[in-house]
Amino acid sequence: MTVSPSDHGPGGAAELLDVVVRLNRWVTHHSDWALPLAQVRVLSQIDEWGQARTGDLARVEHCSQPTMTTRVQRLQARGWVARASDPLDARATMLTLTEEGRAVLADARATRARVLQALMAHMDAPERERVQAATRTLGALLEIAYANHRHEQNKTS
Template sequence: MTNHAGSDRAEIAARLAVAVGRLNRRIRPAGELTPGQVSALSIIVRQGPIRPGDIARAERVAAPTITRLLTELENRALITRSADPDDGRSFFVSATEAGTVAIATARRQRAERVLALFDELDTDQIERLGEALDALELVADSTTAD
């Protein structure tokens, strides 16, 4: 393993971006929900009932993208819409029981795929990944880097 203590920040950033993208493709379950659907549905499960605009802001995507995702999720009976009592032009979305199950299943499948990837690493490498998680979760949840 290469020592990265003196590496350039831009090089580390570029390598991390490539590795995260490749890992995401390797752990994505085939044939079920798209990554965008999983992400939006996760927000709905965690924060719903929620307005579409709030989902768009959280996902950092345009309203038409969220509208399309919500239509797909609704067609699959994973979410339901309800009128916004304060704004007749708006609505809230909530996860159905099937939507909650779909998210739990997607998370479990992804975790199982990551666990299988750990077979390619030694104990020290896995421990170092664990140590990096706090920093990775911090930047993953940050609102400053769009």
């Protein structure tokens, strides 16, 4: 079911989220990759943060710490994730991507991009330009979200 902009607040926020989620799901479903999606998400999250703790990844992925530990162990066994001591907490370890992990993630992203590019090939040039403009606008919205989040974290620290 598609949500109309008037159903949930100003500016079509619910509709935007619905479309983004459905597009992401469609691209993921039609991407030809052997890697489980959960592993791609973990690699992507570590890439975004630069380094991560297993517990933080579990919270973001809405799973238990033992589940995330298993995922991380699989990634580490493949040589895609490395562990290092956390300089702020001797009991914890920080996870980073290895060069091979970055290459695997880049390949997964390229696979997904090809699926979307094939869809966009059916659009005319003005439509593709509007998608590019919307992408830039959504990127700016995401930057606002991150800036607000950092600001809120600094207030509580």
